[in-house]
Every structure is written in C-alpha cells, then in structure tokens.
Amino acid sequence: MLAALAVFGVMQTMRGQTTTTQTAEAPQQPINFSHKIHAGGQQMGCDSCHTPTRSGENYTIPQAGFCMQCHAAIATDKPEIKKLAEYASTSDTIPWVRVYELPSFVNFSHRTHAAGNVACVECHGAVAEREHIYRETEMTMARCVSCHQAKKAAVGCDTCHTLQK
C-alpha cells in the first residue's frame, strides 16, 4: 500500500516543507491544568507526571489519584480542584483531550528519541512556560524527516513505516 503511495508520500513532503508553521488552538481540557504552574513554578520534572509506559515507547498522562497526592491538601477550595477531587472519588478517568497524535501507520518511540538525546522542547516547545498545551510544532512527515537529516538519523521509508512485503 505504502509502496504504491510512494510518489504521493514524496509530494506530501515537498508540500509540507513549503507551508509555514501551523499553530493549532489549545483544546478545552476537562480540568484547567497549567504546565506553567507545575513544571514552571513548582519545577516538577516532566517524568514525575509523564512516567513511561511499560514498553518505554510512550509516556502516560497522569490521572486524578496521582494529582490528589498534593491536591488532597493544596488549593482544595478552588473549583478546578473540586472537579479533580470529584474525578478521584468516582475513580473516573479524566478525559484529557489529546494534543499530539500520530496516525497508526507511523512507528514512533519516545524511548528512541530520549536515548538519542532529543529534548522534549525540540518537539513540544517550551512546555514549562505554557499555561495550556497546543500543537506548537506540527508532527508532519516533513518535520520528522528534516530533523532526521539534520541529526544524521535514518530516513528510509521503513524507519517510520512498516512496508508491506
């Protein structure tokens, strides 16, 4: 399937490189969570909340029980924290709206990039300074490939796609 679409894929790349950076709006999240307060002011490390999944390929997004380690005592009178406590007491999953998401036909691993010393900020921007997370860098094929070229990482189609035999 991908082989048949190869020419199209290359066209995509060229088109991607000529467009200017797109900035999407921050989605409305179920709780008005701020990275600026937590990762900035409180200087919490990214990995204290975003622990790697078992395979290490991805990071998790924290749930209410985790947040309540602090918020059982901090800012308990605030409406957003009351909402948080409500999620925790009903053990509901907080329906965080995803900001970055790749189509399923792309192979991506955070572990590989962490091992290659690619910093979070290179792909997600200055998160610790952001009140709300929006897609400040477009995770397009053109962008993946241009960084791979710059850092001398692999650029063959099968680096990021599983080719059909």
Ligand code: HEC
């Ligand atoms: C290590 C402790 C800690 C953890 C863990 C933590 N927070 Fe906080 N949070 C704070 C502190 C400190 C403040 C600032 C409180 C203040 O200014 O009164 C804060 C502020 C907030 C506020 C703003 C409250 C307001 O209206 O003033 C929200 C909302 C919030 N946190 C949500 C969360 C969520 C959601 C999580 C889990 C993803 C979380 N916090 C995890 C310490 C923590």
Ligand code: HEC
């Ligand atoms: C106190 C916990 C906490 C800390 C510390 C924290 N985050 Fe987050 N992060 C969250 C929560 C909760 C969300 C989901 C809500 C949102 O998007 O704002 C999130 C969302 C994100 C997303 C969007 C994920 C997606 O695709 O939907 C990225 C990227 C991210 N964080 C990166 C970082 C980086 C980089 C750092 C360190 C500079 C960091 N975070 C520190 C709790 C945290």
Ligand code: HEC
């Ligand atoms: C090379 C670029 C790159 C780097 C470096 C990077 N990310 Fe990501 N991140 C992505 C992409 C692309 C996605 C979407 C992945 C997907 O949908 O499979 C993502 C998704 C996420 C998510 C959402 C995960 C989920 O499935 O819910 C979080 C949280 C996150 N990144 C945090 C971080 C943190 C923290 C760091 C630094 C330790 C980091 N990222 C470094 C590109 C990157």
Ligand code: HEC
């Ligand atoms: C800011 C630079 C940067 C961006 C953006 C980036 N990468 Fe990478 N990527 C690297 C580096 C550097 C390596 C090599 C890491 C190592 O092996 O040490 C790498 C390695 C990889 C590998 C493993 C290659 C191998 O030889 O096994 C895959 C797969 C990959 N990246 C996919 C992606 C995808 C998909 C995207 C876009 C969503 C992306 N990358 C965006 C820098 C980047």
Ligand code: HEC
């Ligand atoms: C470094 C990672 C990377 C490499 C190398 C790569 N791709 Fe992609 N490719 C992506 C990502 C990420 C997407 C999804 C985002 C997008 O459409 O820009 C994608 C999307 C595609 C699509 C779908 C386009 C669409 O609009 O739906 C095709 C077809 C494709 N790639 C073909 C190829 C071919 C052919 C090659 C080799 C010449 C290649 N890719 C190399 C990361 C990569």
